[in-house]
Amino acid sequence: xxxxxxxxxxxxxxxxxxxxxxxxxxxxxxxxxxxxxxxxxxxxxxxxxxxxxxxxxxxxxxxxxxxxxxxxxxxxxxxxxxxxxx
Amino acid sequence: xxxxxxxxxxxxxxxxxxxxxxxxxxxxxxxxxxxxxxxxxxxxxxxxxxxxxxxxxxxxxxxxxxxxxxxxxxxxxxxxxxxxxxxxxxxxxxxxxxxxxxxxxxxxxxxxxxxxxxxxxxxxxxxxxxxxxxxxxxxxxxxxxxxxxxxxxxxxxxxxxxxxxxxxxxxxxxxxxxxxxxxxxxxxxxxxxxxxxxxxxxxxxxxxxxxxxxxxxxxxxxxxxxxxxxxxxxxxxxxxxxxxxxxxxxxxxxxxxxxxxxxxxxxxxxxxxxxx
Ligand SMILES: Nc1nc2c(ncn2[C@@H]2O[C@H](COP(=O)(O)OP(=O)(O)OP(=O)(O)O)[C@@H](O)[C@H]2O)c(=O)[nH]1
Ligand SMILES: [Mg+2]
Numbered sequence: 001x002x003x004x005x006x007x008x009x010x011x012x013x014x015x016x017x018x019x020x021x022x023x024x025x026x027x028x029x030x031x032x033x034x035x036x037x038x039x040x041x042x043x044x045x046x047x048x049x050x051x052x053x054x055x056x057x058x059x060x061x062x063x064x065x066x067x068x069x070x071x072x073x074x075x076x077x078x079x080x081x082x083x084x085x086x
Numbered sequence: 087x088x089x090x091x092x093x094x095x096x097x098x099x100x101x102x103x104x105x106x107x108x109x110x111x112x113x114x115x116x117x118x119x120x121x122x123x124x125x126x127x128x129x130x131x132x133x134x135x136x137x138x139x140x141x142x143x144x145x146x147x148x149x150x151x152x153x154x155x156x157x158x159x160x161x162x163x164x165x166x167x168x169x170x171x172x173x174x175x176x177x178x179x180x181x182x183x184x185x186x187x188x189x190x191x192x193x194x195x196x197x198x199x200x201x202x203x204x205x206x207x208x209x210x211x212x213x214x215x216x217x218x219x220x221x222x223x224x225x226x227x228x229x230x231x232x233x234x235x236x237x238x239x240x241x242x243x244x245x246x247x248x249x250x251x252x253x254x255x256x257x258x259x260x261x262x263x264x265x266x267x268x269x270x271x272x273x274x275x276x277x278x279x280x281x282x283x284x285x286x287x288x289x290x291x292x293x294x295x296x297x298x299x300x301x302x303x304x305x306x307x308x309x310x311x312x313x314x315x316x317x318x319x320x321x322x323x324x325x326x327x328x329x330x331x332x333x334x335x336x337x338x339x340x341x342x343x344x345x346x347x348x349x350x351x352x353x354x355x356x357x358x359x360x361x362x
């Protein structure tokens with residue numbers, strides 16, 4: 001079965017996923033990495049702000065707020081699917 | 087907790103009698119200091135709690151709205167030396183900062199503290215070490231305060247602070263700041279690093295290829311010529327080569343030398359969103 005890569009902004013709350021790729025360059029990429037978001041990192045949407053942007057994600061034990069514009073560039077694979085693969 | 091290896095002189099620091107004799111809290115009194123000490127670290131690691139324990143002040147602590155968005159200053163005397171302690175907002179990085187993180191970054195880089203204490207969360211060490219390594223790149227006067235050791239213990243997390251101190255090349259002091267545990271040892275480590283008695287050997291990542299290295303050196307010399315007395319010109323050179331817009335702008339407008347005072351102005355700004 002092929003794994004479905006989706007972007008982080010499309011992940012449902014509570015759905016854990018693994019980061020596959022950061023499709024962004026330069027300082028924006030560095031910012032994500034400084035927030036602890038790298039390929040292989042487990043990430044989970046926790047809460048949306050009233051207007052749905054930004055969203056708070058659980059990353060390495062800390063809630064990190066990301067704007068949709070940032071989340072759009074983060075490619076993830078939902079965790080169950082990744083486990084099914086093996 | 088094994089701290090004796092890192093701080094041979096602190097053996098008696100834990101007895102409260104000795105501590106009372108060695109520490110005098112000065113509150114907001116910061117004049118005539120011998121040393122300036124910065125308190126840096128990720129958000130919510132206990133920086134303000136350490137600050138309060140040492141100065142006797144009541145900086146707001148806790149989760150938002152306890153979040154520090156401006157820098158606070160306080161004083162203390164330890165072993166007869168006067169210290170000015172600067173409590174900074176939490177930051178994840180020196181490289182890609184959000185607006186309120188810039189206050190912390192500018193002070194760490196350009197405020198020329200004699201010692202930078204990085205307060206880290208023992209339960210989230212991996213995340214916290216990113217900032218530690220970035221700070222070790224720019225200064226060798228660093229003490230790591232390994233805080234929230236009670237939480238770590240509660241979660242069954244054991245941290246080998248001696249191995250960490252060896253690998254990082256700077257003192258690592260386990261603390262439970264909320265209960266004042268480890269604060270005497272922390273003060274002893276700060277004093278030893280400030281005086282140079284403890285010679286640190288900071289872990290640094292050397293990965294530049296020769297061509298980039300030469301470009302950095304050349305640019306560093308130019309920056310030093312243009313901004314006389316600016317600390318961390320090499321760091322600025324790296325950011326320019328990376329194309330960091332805000333640093334480029336600061337150089338273009340000749341504002342680099344004023345970055346530390348600029349942080350003071352920014353302190354009136356409202357708390358932005360936690361990150362990003
Ligand atoms: N359990 C435990 N809690 C602590 C300890 N140190 C601090 N805290 C608590 O952690 C919370 C955050 O502490 P602060 O001192 O405000 O943290 P900070 O690093 O100044 O936070 P920012 O300024 O937002 O970056 C507070 O509720 C403190 O009481 C500790 O050693 N153990
Ligand atoms: Mg604080």
